[in-house]
Amino acid sequence: MGIAKIEELHKQIIEKARYLGACAAGIADVEALKQSPSHLIYPHTGGYKSFLNDDVPGDGGEVLWPQYAQSAIVVAVEHPEDKPELDWWYAGRKGGTPGNQMLMNIIASITEWLRREKGCTAQGLPYYIAQGGILLKDAAVMAGLGCIGKNNMLVTPDYGPRVRLRAAFVNIKLPATKPLDFDPCCDCHMPCRTVCPQKAFQKKVSIANPLNLKMLPARNGGYSRSLCMDQMIIDRENAVVEADENRDDRLRVAKCCRLCETSCPVGKK
Numbered sequence: 001m002g003i004a005k006i007e008e009l010h011k012q013i014i015e016k017a018r019y020l021g022a023c024a025a026g027i028a029d030v031e032a033l034k035q036s037p038s039h040l041i042y043p044h045t046g047g048y049k050s051f052l053n054d055d056v057p058g059d060g061g062e063v064l065w066p067q068y069a070q071s072a073i074v075v076a077v078e079h080p081e082d083k084p085e086l087d088w089w090y091a092g093r094k095g096g097t098p099g100n101q102m103l104m105n106i107i108a109s110i111t112e113w114l115r116r117e118k119g120c121t122a123q124g125l126p127y128y129i130a131q132g133g134i135l136l137k138d139a140a141v142m143a144g145l146g147c148i149g150k151n152n153m154l155v156t157p158d159y160g161p162r163v164r165l166r167a168a169f170v171n172i173k174l175p176a177t178k179p180l181d182f183d184p185c186c187d188c189h190m191p192c193r194t195v196c197p198q199k200a201f202q203k204k205v206s207i208a209n210p211l212n213l214k215m216l217p218a219r220n221g222g223y224s225r226s227l228c229m230d231q232m233i234i235d236r237e238n239a240v241v242e243a244d245e246n247r248d249d250r251l252r253v254a255k256c257c258r259l260c261e262t263s264c265p266v267g268k269k
Contacts, residue, residue, distance in 0.1 A: 006175065009174065010175050013073055013110065016110055017075045020106045020109050022075040022076060022077055023077055023078040023163065024145050024159075024163070025074065025075045025143075025145075026073075026140070026144040026145050027071050027072065027073055027074070028142035028176055028177070029070075029176040030069045030072055030169070032176065036138035036141070038135040038138040039134070039135055039138060042129070042135060043063075063134060063135070064132050066123070068169070068171040069169035070169075070172055071169070071170050071172060071173060071176070072143070072167050073110065073168045073169075073170060074140050075107060075166055076140065076159075076165050077099060077106070078162065079164050081162060086102075086164070087258065088255050088256070089253065089254040089256060090252075090253055091239070091253075092251055092252075103166035104124070107125075107167070110124075110168060111124050111168050114170060120170050122169065122170040123169050124166070124167075125167045133167075136165040137153070139165075140154045141179060142176065144176075144178055144179055149184070149185045149266075150193065150201075150222075151190075151260045151264060152223045153260065156266075157182055157266075158267050160264045160266035161260075161261045161264050184266045191264070191265070192263050195259045195260060195263045196227075196231075197231060197257065197259065198224075198227040200224045200225075200227035200231075201223055201260075235256045235257060236254045238254070240253055
């Protein structure tokens with residue numbers, strides 16, 4: 001495939017994602033993504049497990065990179081503050097949350113289109129590393145969607161941290177979307193760091209950093225993942241049983257904390 005056709009395919013993929021409902025989309029080079037901070041440090045963390053989904057085992061800290069993968073397509077959907085139900089975890093529902101189901105449908109449509117009409121090898125990625133996923137925040141930064149903020153989340157120009165992400169691999173080396181020259185946290189009074197019910201941002205965490213990476217969690221290491229996980233455990237324990245509009249039965253619903261997200265002033269209309 002010639003350079004002009006590859007550049008045109010890049011454009012078509014972004015347009016396709018937006019047409020299907022993504023609020024943003026971009027493309028990262030897989031070889032460059034392997035060298036991103038989170039992917040470099042992840043094998044040294046011992047992995048993690050899901051606190052909401054019993055079907056996902058803890059992983060050993062290894063990211064799988066298929067040999068065919070040349071580019072990573074990253075898509076985002078907006079998660080407005082006034083639609084918290086998009087991130088409610090429904091036990092037993094495919095995809096867990098309505099927002100994740102939206103993302104899965106977008107990715108499935110894009111990869112099917114790439115396979116059927118473009119003759120590409122393309123595969124949507126699971127959310128969890130243990131099942132073959134990638135670290136989506138770093139992928140989104142390298143795909144030009146935003147930056148990592150002091151709330152340890154992806155922060156986008158138009159929506160702040162109020163987005164959800166999924167990705168797919170494709171076997172063509174597409175032009176990578178240029179990372180943004182964007183950092184809204186420099187002069188921010190950082191409400192995200194004081195609103196956490198577990199005070200996850202008020203504890204300076206000393207982490208093993210064998211690679212001497214400069215980009216520590218929440219920029220300066222001032223973020224405790226374990227405390228954040230404590231809140232997820234509480235949210236799971238406080239799950240309520242509600243009717244599922246897409247099914248005939250009732251499911252347990254965990255309504256996860258989003259205070260670090262919703263307190264961020266970036267992207268608020």
